Amino acid sequence: MNTNSTIRARRIADDIDALAGITEPDRPYTRRAFTPKFLEGRKWLEQAMRDAGAVTQIDAAGNLIGTIRGAHPDLGTIMLGSHSDTVPDGGRFDGIAGVIAALEVVRALRDQGTVLDHTLEVADFLAEEVSIFGVSCIGSRGMSGSRPPEWLQRVAGELTLEQAIADVGGHPLHSAERDDIKAFLELHIEQGPVLQNEKIDIGVVTAIAxxxxxxxxxxxxxxxxxxxxxxxxxxxxxxxxxxxxxxxxxxxxxxxxxxxxxxxxxxxxxxxxxxxxxxxxxxxxxxxxxxxxxxxxxxxxxxxxxxxxxxxxxxxxxxxxxxxxxNLPTPGDADLLDVLDGACQTAGASHRRMASGAGHDTAWMARITKAAMIFVPCVDGRSHAPDELATAEDIALGAAVLLDAVMALDTKLQEDI
CATH class of the missing domain: 3.30.70.360 (Alpha-Beta Plaits)
Known part of the structure; x- marks a missing residue:
């Protein structure tokens, strides 16, 4: 990692451990959307965002957003994020690593005294995993205006999705669609063995299958x-x-x-x-x-x-x-892929381009803005299992790439106007 980086692997590890500890009894790393444990995790994450200096809100689609106002907010928003909900029995890093890495970027900017021209937001998208309502990516679909209206009447027991979104603080009958986001980046564990097997630090995702x-x-x-x-x-x-x-x-x-x-x-x-x-x-x-x-x-x-x-x-x-x-494939934005390649070089991270075989919130954000993502290795490629594992050092290096990418974008997006 770049020795001048203000990214702290220890903070990342502590945060992931804290969220991992909020789980259903006797079910390791289980915090499904719309459950009491999910709301408990959200409460913890909201406080962590505030401690980092962000102003927090739940948007109409039920997404938790932490905002750091830019010096020139009229330029628009650079957004980072992923999701904090899990599959049953196996969500210690899937999604969570991306949310915590985004939070660490905010803290690193604060520690080095950097104020971006653009507003920076950290998003915890609602229900990226398949939810109790049988559908996924509820929050990012809502933010991109892609959530089918009839979904609100889907039922789990006696609960409708409309009521469930309201229960987490959203306003399901209001539009959450955004037009101010100029770029979106997501860090995620690879959920496969390629990076580990090839001893490569970062995967720059060319497309989501x-x-x-x-x-x-x-x-x-x-x-x-x-x-x-x-x-x-x-x-x-x-x-x-x-x-x-x-x-x-x-x-x-x-x-x-x-x-x-x-x-x-x-x-x-x-x-x-x-x-x-x-x-x-x-x-x-x-x-x-x-x-x-x-x-x-x-x-x-x-x-x-x-x-x-x-x-x-x-x-x-x-x-x-x-x-x-x-669902059609979603290519990563070509300009952002180049920025991420450059950020890997700046951070001293070996990297390769690769596709994602899994779905992600990035696919829906790409409908409204430039969007791309990076992968960090996970041990033996395991995911959606209790032994899913990624090292804090690998996630920290990914966060350093995000940090360098954000700083580059803060300038490049203005040049592209």
């Missing part, structure tokens, strides 16, 4: 497992297995290029699911992720053709693949 989910229904016929001849069966499971293997083979072929691609049969339901009955029906849900849209289009086309060929071979009816959801 588009995510497409596809449902396939296999309709076989239930028969007695002991008396029905093998050649007379219409086994939905064996046909589904052929499809699953085909998905893996096709995904590996697409992943062999330079661009990121992955596909997973992540949901699988079989009926009647009895030991002595030939499986009658299988529902499978494919999660496919592509850095390049043309790769996703090829996957969908070849999947459709492959499923038809398998159905013809086995004699079992298979529905045409049905697209359940389809």
């Amino acid at each position: 588009g995510i497409t989910r596809i449902e396939i229904i296999v309709e076989g016929r239930a028969d007695h497992a002991g008396t029905t001849p093998m050649g007379a069966r219409k086994d939905a499971l064996t046909t589904a297995a052929w499809i699953a293997l085909g998905v893996e083979e096709l995904a590996k072929a697409l992943a062999s290029g330079e661009a990121h691609f992955a596909a997973t049969v992540g949901e699988f339901e079989m009926t009647p699911n009895a030991a002595n009955v030939v499986p009658a029906r299988v529902r499978m849900l494919i999660d496919a992720r592509a850095e390049r849209r043309e790769d996703m289009e090829r996957f969908v086309d070849e999947l459709d053709n492959g499923v038809g060929a398998i159905a013809a071979k086995t004699g079992v009816a298979v529905s045409a693949p049905r697209m359940v959801s389809d």
Whole structure:
């Protein structure tokens, strides 16, 4: 790390430990959005922002915002941030590292006596992870004007999303969309092993992969497992297995290029699911992720053709693949990627460009401003698990890159006007 940096790894470690300690009993690092523990974590984070000199508020979408007013606030806002909510049993660094790194940038600027021309904001976005309402990125969708209006009527028990946003301090019927944000940057753990394996400090994220989910229904016929001849069966499971293997083979072929691609049969339901009955029906849900849209289009086309060929071979009816959801890839802003490359050099951090296979709030912020993100390594690439781990030193180096990027942007954004 640049020896002149005012970033403090110890402060980062202490903050992450403090937030990690706010968790559901007997469930390590569990602080899901809209729960009492989430609100407790938010209260802690709000105080930490104030201690750093920020003025705090909850915006209409339920996002916690800490603001450091710039010397020339009419220039607009540079925003940093991520999310503090977690998945069940595994959210010590995912999101939290980005919020704390952003907070550390604010403290470092204060410690070195630097006042930016632009206003600087730290955002803790509401419900980036899939929430109790079955949807994700609620806060960043709200800030970017991308949250579907009908979502407010989604229900978890007797609670509507509209009421839940109000309960965290938001105003769900008001617009939270912003037009003053000139650039947004997010730090996140990689959630994969590339940086660790290649011994590289920082990943500069070229694009956030588009995510497409596809449902396939296999309709076989239930028969007695002991008396029905093998050649007379219409086994939905064996046909589904052929499809699953085909998905893996096709995904590996697409992943062999330079661009990121992955596909997973992540949901699988079989009926009647009895030991002595030939499986009658299988529902499978494919999660496919592509850095390049043309790769996703090829996957969908070849999947459709492959499923038809398998159905013809086995004699079992298979529905045409049905697209359940389809989000396009989000490229990082080219200017910000260059700024981040330069900031890595200034901070003395080795770096490489890479795509993100996971979704992030940055994808929604890119709809309203220049947006980009960086990755820091996580041990063995583990994430969404209790043993998710990143070192304070790696996060601190990432924060130093953010700090240098913010200072560069404070000047560059004015030159671009």
